[in-house]
Every structure is written in structure tokens, then in C-alpha cells.
Amino acid sequence: MEQKKKEWSQKPGWVKENPPPAEKKSGEKSGANEEEEVGKEMKIEIDHHAALPGVFVRKNGKVQIDAGQLHYRELNNMVKGAVAEGTEEIELDNIYGQRYIGSGIRKPVKIVVHGVPGNDLGAFMDGPKIIVERNAQDGVGNTMNNGTIVVHGRAGDIVGMGMRGGKIFIKESVGYRAAIHMKEYRKHMPVLVVGGETQDFLGEYMAGGIVIALGLTANGDSRFTARHIGTGMHGGLIFIRGEVEEHQLGKEAACEPASRDDIAAIRPYVEEYVDYFGGNADDILSSRFIRLWPRSSRPFEGLYAY
Amino acid sequence: MKSYIIPEFLVERDDHHCIRCEVCVRQCAFDVHRYDEEEDEVFAHEDKCVGCLRCVTLCPTNALVVRDNPTRVPANANWTREVLHNIYKQAETGGVLLTGMGCDKEYRNYWDRITLDASQVTNPSIDPLREPMELRTYLGSKPDAVEIGGGRGRHELETRLAPQLRLETPIMFSALSYGAISYNTCECLARAAAEVGTCYNTGEGGLHRDLYRYGGHTICQVASGRFGVHADYLEAAAALEIKIGQGAKPGIGGHLPGEKVSEEISRTRMIPKGTDALSPAPHHDIYSIEDLAQLIYALKEATGWQKPVSVKIAAVHNSAAIASGMVRAGADIIALDGIRGGTGAAPTMIRDNVGIPIELALAAVDARLREEGIRNRASVVVAGGIRSSADVVKAVALGADAVYIGTAALVALGCHVCQKCYTGKCNWGIATQDPYLTKRLNPEVGTRRLVNLLTAWSHEIMEILGGMGINAIESLRGNRLRLRGVGLTREELDMLGIKHAGA
Structure with a gap:
């Protein structure tokens, strides 16, 4: 769009003067935005905070950010700046609920979060590895494309919502609607491993990927109590260690004991879980697992009058 | 099950004009037209016609007319043809009625009840062919106020715009x-x-x-x-x-x-x-x-x-x-x-x-x-x-x-x-994924x-x-x-x- 558009009033044949933009590689930024005077980035003042002693520290190739006084925009701006510089590891100290950490980042950077991150941790992200030392809140890995999130505690609702790739490991339990509308696509195979229990509507609308719920609670192996598991499920697999009753399942989910092949298939993910949080993969895998899968990939077939 | 639905449209073919070119046969994805070689005649399955007028538009000799079926259900302000039609359809299929395009009911259209002003004598009108006319529009959040800085003849916008x-x-x-x-x-x-x-x-x-x-x-x-x-x-x-x-x-x-989720759509929707x-x-x-x-x-x-x-x-x-x-x-x-x-x-x-x-x-x-x-x-x-x-x-x-x-x-x-987008058989090549139909739209x-x-x-x-x-x-x-x-x-x-x- 090098050519400036003529005013219509001066030139009725205006449209012919404006050839379609040249072909660009997918994902490349369109030139149209660059000439925009008003479309410039809304820069926020981070300098006075970043310049404070101890807030933004580079050492041994790592970046350490003390987020105690930072708004999420300042924090995420600093994180993105560090990623753009090529930093491979970022440690965030004193995180108190800042949202969107790691959101939209497309490099395999390692981000260690000390504290409790806010909602939408790693939303839309494509590659980073985020390690949370404590609990996480809602929307962990919302619509994420690739990367790994490891939470050394519990997580809130809609963990892995609309997730299309990458892995999420939660040491303890998660809230409602985990893995809702998780989907897989070719080489993208999202995996969610929950060490403890899940609340209702696990895997609702699930369209692909693997969910593994281990039910390892503090008081030993308690019963899995979630209801409406796999409601509207039309793809993917859910593995639950232990038993669930028929009435706990959504009507679109079918259930049977996991086979030896199933156990072999989930072994690498359970081993990865054990690597992060400790435990014995063989012990976990030697217990009884059930496998849930969709009765149909076309749940609404026949619903309409054509 | 015998369908009780009366055809919505009648297809009339002027036999003198028709040259048996079979354009209509090929153009209709709903299979309304059929050519019979023995009789050398083109017939129409009117019950399948959706009224998209593709055949009428493309008929080289203007031999076709598609018109509303004048056969009416007994006159009734409440139990209209459409109502009966819907009930028959549901009785035959047990399905939720589907449709395409926008609501076609007679809710008052306010655009048609609003008129625009024009200048007369005072505040003279402008001829857009000769004078500048600005249609450019910026969408986005606008600031509550703008600050202009600079000085000495140079003016700069100091407010950062969204x-x-x-x-x-x-x-x-x-x-x-x-x-x-x-x-x-x-x-x-x-x-x-x-x-x-x-x-x-x-x-x-x-x-x-x-x-x-x-x-x-x-x-x-x-x-x-x-x-x-x-x-x-x-x-x-x-x-x-x-x-x-x-x-x-x-x-x-x-x-x-699922039948519409083709290779390309699968790739695009992931x-x-x-x-x-x-x-x-x-x-x-x-x-x-x-x-x-x-x-x-x-x-x-x-x-x-x-x-x-x-x-x-x-x-x-x-x-x-x-x-x-x-x-x-x-x-x-x-x-x-x-x-x-x-x-x-x-x-x-x-x-x-x-x-x-x-x-x-x-x-x-x-x-x-x-x-x-x-x-x-x-x-x-x-x-x-x-x-x-x-x-x-x-x-x-x-x-x-x-x-x-x-x-x-x-x-x-x-x-x-014609409101049949949901069938995926759009004869105009718009609301369809059938390669035979989509290529109609260049x-x-x-x-x-x-x-x-x-x-x-x-x-x-x-x-x-x-x-x-x-x-x-x-x-x-x-x-x-x-x-x-x-x-x-x-x-x-x-x-x-x-x-x-x-x-």
C-alpha cells in the first residue's frame, strides 16, 4: 500500500488506482498498519519503575523482575521486552495476581513465577514454559497453542479452555470446566494432567486432546466426585484414575476400563508429572484407570429438519 | 413417508423457447430439472425448487419462469401456508427447523419510515463531484480531550491515541x-x-x-x-x-x-x-x-x-x-x-x-x-x-x-x-463447499x-x-x-x- 489513496471527490475512478497489496508471507505484518499515524503502539511508562533498583535485573543471562509493585501491563511489557532481547529464562518475584503472564509470547522462553499469577496465565501463548511455584487462578492456558505450564499447587476454573496444543501439569486439583472445548489438530495434541481432582464439567465440549486426572489427594485415594464429565464431548480422550459412576458422565461420553495400550500411551505424561512433582509413575499407573471417549464426533447429527 | 408439503414454486418452461441445452439441469444442485432423452423434453421436480432463480438467470433463451405456487391452503390469517408447511416438515422429520439469511417477517422497518433532510436556500448544498467530501472513518476509542503542543507554528498532538x-x-x-x-x-x-x-x-x-x-x-x-x-x-x-x-x-x-468440514476448512479452523x-x-x-x-x-x-x-x-x-x-x-x-x-x-x-x-x-x-x-x-x-x-x-x-x-x-x-444457505447447495456458489458449485463464483x-x-x-x-x-x-x-x-x-x-x- 505504498500508493496514497486519492480523495474520492477529486477522482471518481478512485478504486482502480489502488492495487491489492502484494503477497506477503503468512503472519507477516501488513504494511497498511505501518503507515497509520494513529495506529502506533500505546507505550506505557515503565521506565520509572524499571529503573528502580532491583525491579529489573539481568544476571547470568537471566532476567529477574520484582513484580511486587507492578501493574500487569508494566510487568508483561518487561517480560516481552526481555523475550525480544533473546532472554532464555525469566524469574518473576512477588507475583500477586497479575494477569496474562506469558500471554501471546511465541518463543520457547522459560518463565518462573514466584507467587500466585492472575487469570489467563499463558493465554494464546505459543511456546514458552511457565513454572508456577504456588497456585494459579482461572483460565490457565486459555486458547494456548503450544508450550508447557507447570503449576505446583491448585488451579482455578477453565484450565486449558480451547487449548490446541502444549501441555499443562497441575500438581493438585482444578476447578470447574477444565479442558472445556480443548481441541487437537494434526501435530497439535494438547495434554492436561491434573494430579488431584476436578470439579464438574471436566472436558465439556471437548473436541480433542488428552486429559489425565490422577486423583492423588492428600487423604489417599478418595472418590472422584465431579459430575457432568464429558458433556457435549465430541473428540479427545479423558483418563481418570479410579472409578466414576454412570450418572457422573455427560450423555455424550462413553466409558470403559483403560486398556494396557491406553496406559502405555499416557505413561510419558504421568512420568513427566512425576518428574515435576515427585511420586512414582509405576505406582500411579498400576492402579485402575478408566477411559472416556465421545460416543460420536457428530453429536448433533439428526437434530435438524433439512 | 409421503410429504404433505405443497411445492412453494412452480417452474414454467416455454417449450418453444427451450433448446434442450440442459443448462438448467446442470445448474441446479437441488436436482429440480431433468432431461428425458426419449421424450426430448426437460421436466421439473417442482417440490425441490427453492426459488434461487439460478436456472432462470442462466437460461440462454429465457424459456423459464419460476413463480409462487398459486395453490393456497384454505384462507386463514393464523394457519398460513408457512405455518402448515413448518408443521408438516417437523412431523415428517422430528427436527428443529433451520433457515438461512435474515428474518423475513414483517417487523416494522424503521429505515423506511425515516426520511432525510436536505438544504434549501440557506446553508447551501454541496456538489460532491466538484468539492471535497470526506467519508473517511476511524473506528476505535477516542480520547476525552486532546492536547496540542508545539508552538512557533508547529503543532503536534500530544495526546496518545488508542x-x-x-x-x-x-x-x-x-x-x-x-x-x-x-x-x-x-x-x-x-x-x-x-x-x-x-x-x-x-x-x-x-x-x-x-x-x-x-x-x-x-x-x-x-x-x-x-x-x-x-x-x-x-x-x-x-x-x-x-x-x-x-x-x-x-x-x-x-x-x-461435519460434512462441511473439508480438508481446507479443517486446516483453517484447526x-x-x-x-x-x-x-x-x-x-x-x-x-x-x-x-x-x-x-x-x-x-x-x-x-x-x-x-x-x-x-x-x-x-x-x-x-x-x-x-x-x-x-x-x-x-x-x-x-x-x-x-x-x-x-x-x-x-x-x-x-x-x-x-x-x-x-x-x-x-x-x-x-x-x-x-x-x-x-x-x-x-x-x-x-x-x-x-x-x-x-x-x-x-x-x-x-x-x-x-x-x-x-x-x-x-x-x-x-x-432463497434462505437455503444451510443446505450447503447454494447454486450461486456462495454458501457451499461443493467444488462444482464454488467455482461458479469467479x-x-x-x-x-x-x-x-x-x-x-x-x-x-x-x-x-x-x-x-x-x-x-x-x-x-x-x-x-x-x-x-x-x-x-x-x-x-x-x-x-x-x-x-x-x-
């Missing part, structure tokens, strides 16, 4: 998803938008990789299914739109049946081939205005605060309050879709009975945002039954910043509004037709503005004094915030 979407004409193409419409149709919309300097909208079907080059003119939608939403998609867009609802089916989700693509009714991360704010800011964060974020809702009873919440949640653009808004497939009862006309929703939203002093913080875009440049001008005067056109754009591409020709439509409408808008003595669309925005109602009740006039003609 990202804006620049349009050369206040008309954009509505959200039409790849899957509901063919690839060629998407390409026509994208190329026309780029050529004219406006935007088209991907709908929720993702962005085909060959269309990334038009990213600067693309509004990428993030809907409840999050199909095809990934980093490249967000980066490619000129603006992002969170789809909460759509005028044709407020409050319900949708699904693309789902396995042949599976149903379900869009849940709500976004499961949005149950409140606060949650909406969270997604708006998640998208802004993910795209470096460089793109305006729009939120699209269906026009419903309390749209004004919702719109206020949306603005406060950080939406840069509010898109409202009225009850006449189109769709590729919606349950008939929902399409025809849920929502409110866009004129009333627009008037209410604009008034509410003004009252609250936050109108500048978001642009308002309206959709759902914009049929002409006059509708566009009236919408702008009622308070819209720009409009979306969907049905009008498809009509420009050949659509005859992207070059389609692009020209759309560019011509926008050019024509834009010139008409300039003429209308000139007639009012206005030389920039900006001057008309929200200027309801230039509107008058004809034949409207006191309540309707109050709702629209306009005077009756004569006043």
Missing part, C-alpha cells in the same frame, strides 16, 4: 465465516475490502492462509469456539472482534456440520476433518462484564495493544445497558447486530422471534452512551438489514460510526435470498461486483451529504435533527430520538 481502524467509507463487510461461505466468496470480500480501503470480517471460521496478505483489511473474530484462533491469526488482523452474539440467533451457539465444529452458546470464560473485560485485555495483551478490540452482540432488549458495560470493559468498537441480521444457518424460530430491530437498538445504545458521557470511548458499528446507501446515512445520523453489510454483499455476488468478477457496490453506495452517500450541505460524514454522525419520522407513533419517535415529519 489504535484506530481506518476506513475509506463507513461500510464494512459483516462477519461471514469460511465454512458458511465458500473460499471464493471470502476471497472476493477480502480483495474488495482491500481495494476500497475498508475491512471485512472473518467470522468465527478462522483465516485461510492465502488471505493473510489482506490482513490489514481483516477483522479477525474470536468466538466461543475459538476456531483457528492462534498467534498468527491475532497478529494478521487489523482489529479483533469478540463475538458474543449475532442478530440472526441471539443467545444460541452454532455448529458447522480441527479434524469431518467432525462437527461446535460453537458453544456462551464463551465459557465470559459470564460477566468483568470476564468480558478480561478477554478484551487478554487480546490486547496478546497483540501488544496495537489493535482495536471490537465486541459484537445481538440487539436485544437491554442492549443499551450491555453496551455501557462493554464500553466500560474496554471495548474499542461495539458492533450491534439487529433481528434482520443474516446467517448461514439458524433455527427458524430463533431467527424470526428473538432480538429487536437494529434501528431501535442503535438509537438506544447511542443515547445511553451519550448520557453516560462515554460515547467517545467506543465506536458503534451496526449490522442487520442495511440494504442501501440511504440506510447507511440514516444509521450514521442515528449515531452509528459505520455499518456492516452481509446480505447486501452476498446479493451483489448473486445471492437471491473471485475476479466477484471482487469487481463488490467494489462496484461500495463505490456506488459511497457516491450516493456523498450526494446525500452534499444535499444536506455537509462535507464530511463526521458532521452527520449522531445528528438526529437531520432525520424525520413518517407514520411513527409518539413512543417510536421518542425511542428513535427523532421528530415527526413536519415538526
Whole structure:
């Protein structure tokens, strides 16, 4: 769009003067935005905070950010700046609920979060590895494309919502609607491993990927109590260690004991879980697992009058 | 089961004109026409005819006439042919009635009851062919006030502006998803938008990789299914739109049946081939205005605060309050879709009975945002039954910043509004994925037709503005004094915030 558009009033044949933009590689930024005077980035003042002693520290190739006084925009701006510089590891100290950490980042950077991150941790992200030392809140890995999130505690609702790739490991339990509308696509195979229990509507609308719920609670192996598991499920697999009753399942989910092949298939993910949080993969895998899968990939077939 | 449905249309063939070329046979995906070699005659299965007029349009000798079947059910104001037809269909299938396009019921069309002003004697009118006329429109959040700095003859804007979407004409193409419409149709919309300097909208079907080059003119939608939403998609867009609802089916989700999920659609939506693509009714991360704010800011964060974020809702009873919440949640653009808004497939009862006309929703939203002093913080875009440049001008005067056109754009591409989009057999090659049908829409020709439509409408808008003595669309925005109602009740006039003609 090098050519400036003529005013219509001066030139009725205006449209012919404006050839379609040249072909660009997918994902490349369109030139149209660059000439925009008003479309410039809304820069926020981070300098006075970043310049404070101890807030933004580079050492041994790592970046350490003390987020105690930072708004999420300042924090995420600093994180993105560090990623753009090529930093491979970022440690965030004193995180108190800042949202969107790691959101939209497309490099395999390692981000260690000390504290409790806010909602939408790693939303839309494509590659980073985020390690949370404590609990996480809602929307962990919302619509994420690739990367790994490891939470050394519990997580809130809609963990892995609309997730299309990458892995999420939660040491303890998660809230409602985990893995809702998780989907897989070719080489993208999202995996969610929950060490403890899940609340209702696990895997609702699930369209692909693997969910593994281990039910390892503090008081030993308690019963899995979630209801409406796999409601509207039309793809993917859910593995639950232990038993669930028929009435706990959504009507679109079918259930049977996991086979030896199933156990072999989930072994690498359970081993990865054990690597992060400790435990014995063989012990976990030697217990009884059930496998849930969709009765149909076309749940609404026949619903309409054509 | 014998169907009790009486054919809606009669196909009449003038045997003297018919040259047995079989164009009609080949053109009809509904298999209405059949050539009998032995008899050397072409017959019609009228019960299959949907009235799309493809055969009539392409018949080289004008031998065909398709007309309404004059056979009526016994006269009855309540039990009309349509009502009976629907019941027979449901008794035969046990299914939810589906339909396509926008509501075809006779709810009052307020555009047709509003007239525009023109200058006479005082404040002389302007000739747009000779004098400058500005249609350029910026969509996005505007500051409460601007500060100008500089000095010594140099003036600079010191206020930092939020990202804006620049349009050369206040008309954009509505959200039409790849899957509901063919690839060629998407390409026509994208190329026309780029050529004219406006935007088209991907709908929720993702962005085909060959269309990334038009990213600067693309509004990428993030809907409840999050199909095809990934980093490249967000980066490619000129603006992002969170789809909460759509005028044709407020409050319900949708699904693309597996048989339409072809290789290319699977790739674009990033789902396995042949599976149903379900869009849940709500976004499961949005149950409140606060949650909406969270997604708006998640998208802004993910795209470096460089793109305006729009939120699209269906026009419903309390749209004004919702719109206020949306603005406060950080939406840069509010898109409202009225009850006449189109769709590729919606349950008939929902399409025809849920929502409110866009004129009333627009008037209410604009008034509410003004009252609250936050109108500048978001642009308002309206959709759902914009049929002409006059509708566009009236919408702008009622308070819209720009409009979306969907049905009008498809009509420009050949659509005859037969409302059978959901069958996937569109004879015009628009709402189908069948390669035999999609190739009927040539992207070059389609692009020209759309560019011509926008050019024509834009010139008409300039003429209308000139007639009012206005030389920039900006001057008309929200200027309801230039509107008058004809034949409207006191309540309707109050709702629209306009005077009756004569006043």
C-alpha cells in the first residue's frame, strides 16, 4: 500500500488506482498498519519503575523482575521486552495476581513465577514454559497453542479452555470446566494432567486432546466426585484414575476400563508429572484407570429438519 | 413417508423457447430439472425448487419462469401456508427447523419510515463531484480531550491515541465465516475490502492462509469456539472482534456440520476433518462484564495493544445497558447486530422471534452512551438489514460510526435470498463447499461486483451529504435533527430520538 489513496471527490475512478497489496508471507505484518499515524503502539511508562533498583535485573543471562509493585501491563511489557532481547529464562518475584503472564509470547522462553499469577496465565501463548511455584487462578492456558505450564499447587476454573496444543501439569486439583472445548489438530495434541481432582464439567465440549486426572489427594485415594464429565464431548480422550459412576458422565461420553495400550500411551505424561512433582509413575499407573471417549464426533447429527 | 408439503414454486418452461441445452439441469444442485432423452423434453421436480432463480438467470433463451405456487391452503390469517408447511416438515422429520439469511417477517422497518433532510436556500448544498467530501472513518476509542503542543507554528498532538481502524467509507463487510461461505466468496470480500480501503470480517471460521496478505483489511473474530484462533491469526488482523452474539440467533451457539468440514476448512479452523465444529452458546470464560473485560485485555495483551478490540452482540432488549458495560470493559468498537441480521444457518424460530430491530437498538445504545458521557470511548458499528446507501446515512445520523453489510454483499455476488444457505447447495456458489458449485463464483468478477457496490453506495452517500450541505460524514454522525419520522407513533419517535415529519 505504498500508493496514497486519492480523495474520492477529486477522482471518481478512485478504486482502480489502488492495487491489492502484494503477497506477503503468512503472519507477516501488513504494511497498511505501518503507515497509520494513529495506529502506533500505546507505550506505557515503565521506565520509572524499571529503573528502580532491583525491579529489573539481568544476571547470568537471566532476567529477574520484582513484580511486587507492578501493574500487569508494566510487568508483561518487561517480560516481552526481555523475550525480544533473546532472554532464555525469566524469574518473576512477588507475583500477586497479575494477569496474562506469558500471554501471546511465541518463543520457547522459560518463565518462573514466584507467587500466585492472575487469570489467563499463558493465554494464546505459543511456546514458552511457565513454572508456577504456588497456585494459579482461572483460565490457565486459555486458547494456548503450544508450550508447557507447570503449576505446583491448585488451579482455578477453565484450565486449558480451547487449548490446541502444549501441555499443562497441575500438581493438585482444578476447578470447574477444565479442558472445556480443548481441541487437537494434526501435530497439535494438547495434554492436561491434573494430579488431584476436578470439579464438574471436566472436558465439556471437548473436541480433542488428552486429559489425565490422577486423583492423588492428600487423604489417599478418595472418590472422584465431579459430575457432568464429558458433556457435549465430541473428540479427545479423558483418563481418570479410579472409578466414576454412570450418572457422573455427560450423555455424550462413553466409558470403559483403560486398556494396557491406553496406559502405555499416557505413561510419558504421568512420568513427566512425576518428574515435576515427585511420586512414582509405576505406582500411579498400576492402579485402575478408566477411559472416556465421545460416543460420536457428530453429536448433533439428526437434530435438524433439512 | 409421503410429504404433505405443497411445492412453494412452480417452474414454467416455454417449450418453444427451450433448446434442450440442459443448462438448467446442470445448474441446479437441488436436482429440480431433468432431461428425458426419449421424450426430448426437460421436466421439473417442482417440490425441490427453492426459488434461487439460478436456472432462470442462466437460461440462454429465457424459456423459464419460476413463480409462487398459486395453490393456497384454505384462507386463514393464523394457519398460513408457512405455518402448515413448518408443521408438516417437523412431523415428517422430528427436527428443529433451520433457515438461512435474515428474518423475513414483517417487523416494522424503521429505515423506511425515516426520511432525510436536505438544504434549501440557506446553508447551501454541496456538489460532491466538484468539492471535497470526506467519508473517511476511524473506528476505535477516542480520547476525552486532546492536547496540542508545539508552538512557533508547529503543532503536534500530544495526546496518545488508542489504535484506530481506518476506513475509506463507513461500510464494512459483516462477519461471514469460511465454512458458511465458500473460499471464493471470502476471497472476493477480502480483495474488495482491500481495494476500497475498508475491512471485512472473518467470522468465527478462522483465516485461510492465502488471505493473510489482506490482513490489514481483516477483522479477525474470536468466538466461543475459538476456531483457528492462534498467534498468527491475532497478529494478521487489523482489529479483533469478540463475538458474543449475532442478530440472526441471539443467545444460541452454532455448529458447522461435519460434512462441511473439508480438508481446507479443517486446516483453517484447526480441527479434524469431518467432525462437527461446535460453537458453544456462551464463551465459557465470559459470564460477566468483568470476564468480558478480561478477554478484551487478554487480546490486547496478546497483540501488544496495537489493535482495536471490537465486541459484537445481538440487539436485544437491554442492549443499551450491555453496551455501557462493554464500553466500560474496554471495548474499542461495539458492533450491534439487529433481528434482520443474516446467517448461514439458524433455527427458524430463533431467527424470526428473538432480538429487536437494529434501528431501535442503535438509537438506544447511542443515547445511553451519550448520557453516560462515554460515547467517545467506543465506536458503534451496526449490522442487520442495511440494504442501501440511504440506510447507511440514516444509521450514521442515528449515531452509528459505520455499518456492516452481509446480505447486501452476498446479493451483489448473486445471492437471491432463497434462505437455503444451510443446505450447503447454494447454486450461486456462495454458501457451499461443493467444488462444482464454488467455482461458479469467479473471485475476479466477484471482487469487481463488490467494489462496484461500495463505490456506488459511497457516491450516493456523498450526494446525500452534499444535499444536506455537509462535507464530511463526521458532521452527520449522531445528528438526529437531520432525520424525520413518517407514520411513527409518539413512543417510536421518542425511542428513535427523532421528530415527526413536519415538526
